[in-house]
Amino acid sequence: MIVFLFLCLREVRRGNAELIHARSYIPASVALLVHKLTGTPFIFDMRALWPEELITASRLKRGSIMHKAITWVERSCLKNAAVVVSLTNSAASYLRKIYPDELQDQKLVVIPTCADLNRFVPLDAEDRNSAEENGAVFSCLGTVLSGWFRLDWLRLFFQEIGSHEPTASFEIVTRDDPGEVRKHLSLADDLNERLKIYSMPSHDVHEAVQRHAASVMFYAGGEVSELGRSPTRMAEILGCGLPVVANPGVGDVAEIIQKYRVGVLVTEGTSEAMKSASRELEELMKDPELPGRCRCAAEEVFSLQAGTQAYRELYRDILK
Numbered sequence: 001m002i003v004f005l006f007l008c009l010r011e012v013r014r015g016n017a018e019l020i021h022a023r024s025y026i027p028a029s030v031a032l033l034v035h036k037l038t039g040t041p042f043i044f045d046m047r048a049l050w051p052e053e054l055i056t057a058s059r060l061k062r063g064s065i066m067h068k069a070i071t072w073v074e075r076s077c078l079k080n081a082a083v084v085v086s087l088t089n090s091a092a093s094y095l096r097k098i099y100p101d102e103l104q105d106q107k108l109v110v111i112p113t114c115a116d117l118n119r120f121v122p123l124d125a126e127d128r129n130s131a132e133e134n135g136a137v138f139s140c141l142g143t144v145l146s147g148w149f150r151l152d153w154l155r156l157f158f159q160e161i162g163s164h165e166p167t168a169s170f171e172i173v174t175r176d177d178p179g180e181v182r183k184h185l186s187l188a189d190d191l192n193e194r195l196k197i198y199s200m201p202s203h204d205v206h207e208a209v210q211r212h213a214a215s216v217m218f219y220a221g222g223e224v225s226e227l228g229r230s231p232t233r234m235a236e237i238l239g240c241g242l243p244v245v246a247n248p249g250v251g252d253v254a255e256i257i258q259k260y261r262v263g264v265l266v267t268e269g270t271s272e273a274m275k276s277a278s279r280e281l282e283e284l285m286k287d288p289e290l291p292g293r294c295r296c297a298a299e300e301v302f303s304l305q306a307g308t309q310a311y312r313e314l315y316r317d318i319l320k
Contacts, residue, residue, distance in 0.1 A: 004030045012040050019043070019082070019318055021311075025050045025070060028077045035080060041318055044081035049091055050074075052225035057147035078102045082318045086110050088251035091228035109314065112252070114307035115235035117298055119206045122241030122291050127210075135167030136213035141205070141233040144184075145176045148225070150218035150247070151184050153269045157216055157245065160274040162191045170195045173208050209240045214281060218266070222249040229253075235302030238262060241291030243284055245277060260297035262290070 008030055011017045020042035022031035031042035051070045054060035060067055078084055078095065079102040086092040089110050096103050123131060131137075138161055144151055158170050170191070172181060178197040187195060200208055209215070215237045219226055229251040237244055244263035248254035257263040264284065266277045284290060300306075 001026065001030060005033060008034050009037065012038050019315060021045060022077075023047060025073055025077075028081075029073045032073070032077050032080055041082035042080075043083050043085060043314065043318070044077040045085040046091070046228065047087060048228035048230075049094070049225055052223065052228075053148065056220055056223045056225040059147070075099060075102055078106065081106070083314055084108045085314070087112055087228055087230035089255075090251050094224065094227050109310070111307055111310045112302055113230040113232045113235055114304040115232060115239050115298065115302050116304050117239045117302070118304075119203075120209065120236045120239030120298070121206075122295060123210045131211045132213065135169055136165065137169050137171055137211055139171045139173065139209070139212040139215045140217065141173050141209065141215060141236065142217075142231075143174055143176055144172065144181060148220050150220060150269065153218040153247070153266065153274075154216060155185050155187060156269060156271055156274045157218075157266070157277065158185075158187060158191060158195070160271065160278045162194065164278070168194070171208065171212065172197045173200055173205060175199045205236065206240065209236055209242065212237075212240075212242055214243045214245060214263075214285065216245045217253075218247050218269075219250045226250045235298055238294045238298035238302070241294045243281065243290060243294060245281060256297060256301060260293050262294045262297050 004027070008020065012034060017040060020031040020034060020040055022028040022042050023045045024047045028042070028044045034040055035042050051060065051067060051074060055062055055067070078099055084103070084106055086095065086108060087110070092108050092110050095108065138158065140154060143149065144154065161168050162170070172195070174181065174197065181197050182192065215233070217231055217233055219229060219231075226249055231250070231253065234244055234246070234253060234256070244257060245266065246253050246257065246263060247266050254265055257265055264277050264280045266273055
């Protein structure tokens with residue numbers, strides 16, 4: 001952080017920076033110091049509620065010295081930033097509730113995670129039919145060993161789908177160690193044989209997503225930490241015209257699914273809940289308008305162009 005501070009100060013004093021865009025808490029703490037020393041405005045781009053995420057993952061104890069230090073940075077950055085950016089409306093509402101004084105006259109803008117929707121596009125009808133010749137592929141994208149993902153829910157859902165769709169297969173596209181994922185997922189032998197776990201370069205991930213039928217993401221919903229989560233995987237999945245199976249209490253995920261009718265919400269980690277969810281998903285996937293709704297949701301909520309324009313307007317308003 002000392003090196004970080006030195007480099008940031010150097011660029012400001014050389015006249016190379018009129019505005020500092022600080023993504024997440026550690027960069028924001030440096031930007032705050034530079035702001036105090038030079039008056040240079042900064043954007044506190046929170047990304048998520050980091051202190052609460054650390055607590056949920058058991059990497060930080062509430063009330064500890066480190067927790068108090070991080071929340072002090074959070075409070076100070078919220079108060080002193082030229083603009084605060086949150087990934088979700090849920091997190092923005094939470095912040096206004098617990099920091100009413102700091103945010104009373106503060107500009108707080110919601111800009112969700114963005115995806116390159118020029119790459120994450122639906123397959124045409126012919127390629128889609130070809131992809132499903134050997135059965136539907138149900139997937140999960142991204143890390144599942146973070147401490148924030150509900151692997152036990154994923155196991156139950158895969159088991160339910162596998163039990164009544166004998167041709168279905170499963171894929172987990174992740175940078176996590178495949179052996180560790182299999183160990184923690186602990187599927188029955190017959191389902192394990194139908195499961196592929198692998199990683200891909202980020203610029204090729206869309207090729208995997210396009211072959212899938214639906215994708216699953218179960219986070220530790222209900223925790224305060226999840227209010228600020230805007231899963232990139234959701235943007236990518238919807239961009240490819242696929243429905244999402246998720247749990248409520250995770251950022252704006254439930255609101256998006258319900259508003260656009262692009263997925264299924266699972267409220268309990270029980271076999272009965274997964275059975276109900278699989279039936280609902282089966283009915284939803286019969287809707288010929290589903291891919292179009294998924295794509296529409298991605299374009300309206302997660303478009304890279306919309307996110308770029310929102311940031312451009314912020315920069316212009318601060319520097320005018």
